[in-house]
Amino acid sequence: MSLVVTDTLEDERVEFTADGDVTLYVCGLTVSDDPHLGHARLWFHADVLHRWLDYLGYDVRHVENVTDVNEKITARVGERDEWTAERDVAETFTATTFDAMRGLNLLRAEVYPRVTEHVPEIRDLVETLIEKGYAYESGGSVYFDVTSFDDYGKLSNQDIDELEAQGEPDERSEKRNPSDFALWKADGVSETAAREHAKHDHGDAVPTGETWESPWSEGRPGWHVECSAMSTTHLGDTLDIHMGGRDLVFPHHENEIAQSEAATGETFARHWLHVGLLAMEGEKMSSSIGNFWTVPDALDELGVNAIRTFYAGAAYRSEQALTEETIAEAEERWERLSRTYDRAVEALDSTESRAKAEDGDLREAVATARGDFAAAMNDDLNLREATAALLDLTDAVNRHVDAVDDESDAAYDYRALHDAVAAFETLAGDVLGLQFGSATDGDVDLAGELVDLVLDVREAEREAGNYGRADDLRDALRDVGVEIEDGPDGATYRFE
RNA sequence: GCCAAGGUGGCAGAGUCUGGUCAGACGCAGCGGCCUGCAGAGCCGCCCAACGCCGGUUCAAAUCCGGCCCUUGGCUCCA
Numbered sequence: 001m002s003l004v005v006t007d008t009l010e011d012e013r014v015e016f017t018a019d020g021d022v023t024l025y026v027c028g029l030t031v032s033d034d035p036h037l038g039h040a041r042l043w044f045h046a047d048v049l050h051r052w053l054d055y056l057g058y059d060v061r062h063v064e065n066v067t068d069v070n071e072k073i074t075a076r077v078g079e080r081d082e083w084t085a086e087r088d089v090a091e092t093f094t095a096t097t098f099d100a101m102r103g104l105n106l107l108r109a110e111v112y113p114r115v116t117e118h119v120p121e122i123r124d125l126v127e128t129l130i131e132k133g134y135a136y137e138s139g140g141s142v143y144f145d146v147t148s149f150d151d152y153g154k155l156s157n158q159d160i161d162e163l164e165a166q167g168e169p170d171e172r173s174e175k176r177n178p179s180d181f182a183l184w185k186a187d188g189v190s191e192t193a194a195r196e197h198a199k200h201d202h203g204d205a206v207p208t209g210e211t212w213e214s215p216w217s218e219g220r221p222g223w224h225v226e227c228s229a230m231s232t233t234h235l236g237d238t239l240d241i242h243m244g245g246r247d248l249v250f251p252h253h254e255n256e257i258a259q260s261e262a263a264t265g266e267t268f269a270r271h272w273l274h275v276g277l278l279a280m281e282g283e284k285m286s287s288s289i290g291n292f293w294t295v296p297d298a299l300d301e302l303g304v305n306a307i308r309t310f311y312a313g314a315a316y317r318s319e320q321a322l323t324e325e326t327i328a329e330a331e332e333r334w335e336r337l338s339r340t341y342d343r344a345v346e347a348l349d350s351t352e353s354r355a356k357a358e359d360g361d362l363r364e365a366v367a368t369a370r371g372d373f374a375a376a377m378n379d380d381l382n383l384r385e386a387t388a389a390l391l392d393l394t395d396a397v398n399r400h401v402d403a404v405d406d407e408s409d410a411a412y413d414y415r416a417l418h419d420a421v422a423a424f425e426t427l428a429g430d431v432l433g434l435q436f437g438s439a440t441d442g443d444v445d446l447a448g449e450l451v452d453l454v455l456d457v458r459e460a461e462r463e464a465g466n467y468g469r470a471d472d473l474r475d476a477l478r479d480v481g482v483e484i485e486d487g488p489d490g491a492t493y494r495f496e
Numbered sequence: 497g498c499c500a501a502g503g504u505g506g507c508a509g510a511g512u513c514u515g516g517u518c519a520g521a522c523g524c525a526g527c528g529g530c531c532u533g534c535a536g537a538g539c540c541g542c543c544c545a546a547c548g549c550c551g552g553u554u555c556a557a558a559u560c561c562g563g564c565c566c567u568u569g570g571c572u573c574c575a
Contacts (some may be wrong), residue, residue: 008500008524010534012513013513026575027575028575029574029575030573030574035575036575037573039572039573039575041575043575064501065574070573071503071573072573072574115542145527153499156499156500156570156571157497157499158498158499158549158570158571159498162497162498162499163498163499163571164497164571165500167572168572179571181573182573222573223573224573243575244573245571245574245575246500246521246569246570246571247502247569247574247575248497248569248570248574248575249500249501249569249573250499250500250570250571251570251573252573252574274501274575275575276501276502276569277501277568277569277575278566278575279568288573313508313509314508314509315509315510317501318501318502318509319501319502319568319569320508321508322510323507323508324513324526325507325508325524326507326508326524328524328525329507329523330523330524331523332523332524333522333524334538336523339537339538340538343537343538354575372521376521382510382521382523384508384509384510384522384523385509385510385521385522387522387523388510388521388522388523389521389522390522391521391522392520392522394520395538395539398538398539399538399539401538402531402539405537405538406531408558412557418525427541463507465533467509467534468535470534471534472534474535474536483536483537484535484536485535485536485537485538486533486534486535486536486537487532487537488531491574492537493539
């Protein structure tokens, strides 16, 4: 059973194969603002792919770029007092991006290359393209001649003759063909661009951004060439997997292929995986239209596990709807997994747990869940099916624990529960990146002891028949985020 | 206008490559039951019902072919 993925270039499902190493390049993001849940969807799916490849035994070399040279970044210079240059803005949002990534429990990439660090490699690549006849200098800028690269359009099925002119009017006049794209741009950011993208009024002090020396002009790298230069620098001429948002297929990824393959003569990426966009109430999740939910806000409100469970609710290649309903569903699914995990661990630790007890149904359910999970993951990373396999296992665990609780002389099947817990930890934990168990820091320990005290009081009230008083205590605890559940062996609680 | 991805039950979301075994699994919402002082959690059962529209091919079409409608993304550096 091997991994099958949907490859945009082949336009079909293909079997993924690689020798021991896998190189994975992900088009990260432009650090011009706080990242939102749309960006995080790509990160999540790249992360789960990375985790699944790890699980399959590959050695994954994962690189994710950070674009820190951009008109939108420049446009924000001066918006805060400490933002005196493009780099200041970029540093602020690079930091919030890394915080967000850590908060989402993403595996670290091997490298997060930044454009500002790779200008020499970018210049070299542009020079190579000029030498080989694929690019030309014009007015201090350098453009890629799309008619010189026969395969141009193969990823997005674009026809050069059908494409409309790209770029500003003054840029178009410098180009040989309307669809030629810039590899190097003379001068800094234009005043119109800086004003257009700005969220504040620049007045007379319009920032122009950073510029670098080059054989053609003092200027800035083009918008597509950075990914070609950085991926090749860190992962070599041919990538195993290139991942990105579907909105980048054209022109960004198309242009990356043209630049890289023209320069090296090698296949740039063996597989192209594109993640569908996140739709928020029918609208694309984008900072430009205002319905904007940042990762830090979402982490505060929902927590990492509900967010990751939400993303696991739809295939990477499909669009996914972000609505109150779909978020609520994800929270329920996560709660169910988490509660069952806690219940299994508790049963495992209890004195009712026996090495010789045996529940054949539970043992079979664990094996089935593992098999179904792997089959779903290999089937183009079908995360909803994979999660369903885990939820089937929750049924079996709960049935087992219920059955034992109902009979005073029965015992938990230690071995089966141990297997079930291990399956949750490996598949939901390691592969899906969910984090079981509540925090165990000092604050929570103290809170737990206090809750126990309140529960003792409540139990006394219940025994005295003062149910109204008992319910008041339960409601009060819920108000501060502690959920009480009465069970056969007394009340248990969970921190929400 | 051109390119791309989609349109499946109340919601969400597989299946389309390889026509029949699947209109599947899981979850949410809803209904009934067990359990419970009540609630929650958990378990069991139910949920009559959906393949955008029109035509074609076929013994057989969600699936193949043709046309049309609609949504989203891209063609202005946006995951």
